[in-house]
Amino acid sequence: MVGKLLLRGMLVGLVAGILAFAFARVYGEPQVDKAIAFEEQQAQAAGEAPEPEMVSRATQAGIGLATGVLVYGAALGGLFSLVFAYAYGRLGSLGPRGTSALLALLGFLAVIVVPSLKYPANPPAVGNPETIAYRTELFFIMIAVSIAAMVAAVGLAQRLWTRLGAWNASIVAGLAFLVVFALVKAALPDINEVPENFSATVLWQFRVASLGIQLVLWAVVGLGFGAVAERVVAARDQRGPARRYA
């Protein structure tokens, strides 16, 4: 059962990765190129020798990007299927498609949107190489805290479910999540390593493209996995006449 879900999750993630790669090629790469051009121009102005290219730009933007996004997509789909395997049947009477869509929405918010409000994606030329360890640490702390807060919020909503009703319980839990986020955002240090004269337009478009890539991944996984999981869980759920899920 879990193995079947896992395999399907990774395959859906792979498909999501292919679509996200196409999106990244069209909307992300132009921004990466502009940022690298800026970086080279800065290095030249400072009289530094150009960095040796270990991997050509064409490789980085082609097979390299595809590898990164596809591996990430497959891993995301696999992890998503494991969370689904736990959540299914534990989120009220929600069917497989509904469970999958809801998990993807909450996951996208907790893993991507909220952490990126604190530590957004940065193009090349932004970021001091000496602080990479520090920035990576903060980035993963932010994600971990955000996921923990989301899990707690879902638990809170379930606890208040019978007393307040589904709608109000969800609003209260959502507000609790926002309060935690506001506190954590204030507590963790800010990072701003954008060079003085870096184009604001390129930075904005890069970050929107980065969020768009994640949106493609999570939307395809959330909607696609529900459809394939339905067949797997149906055999177990329906011990009587066929019935449509809510």
Next chain:
Amino acid sequence: MSDTTFAPSYGPVAIPVRELLPWAIFAGLMLMLMIYFVGAEEGATSLIRGTMVHEFVHDGRHLLGFPCH
């Protein structure tokens, strides 16, 4: 006589944690290792010498939102 026999519920059935746990641990670790190689290897920490992995997945790392360099 209980009426459950005549009106069984066909709602979603949860997978027992005992069945799920081994998958979650082993597959979960492997999958997170995959994300680690795309997102962080040869950046903040390094399991393999050099910077080839970093350079190869460079664009993906930036665009997926990981701190890169």
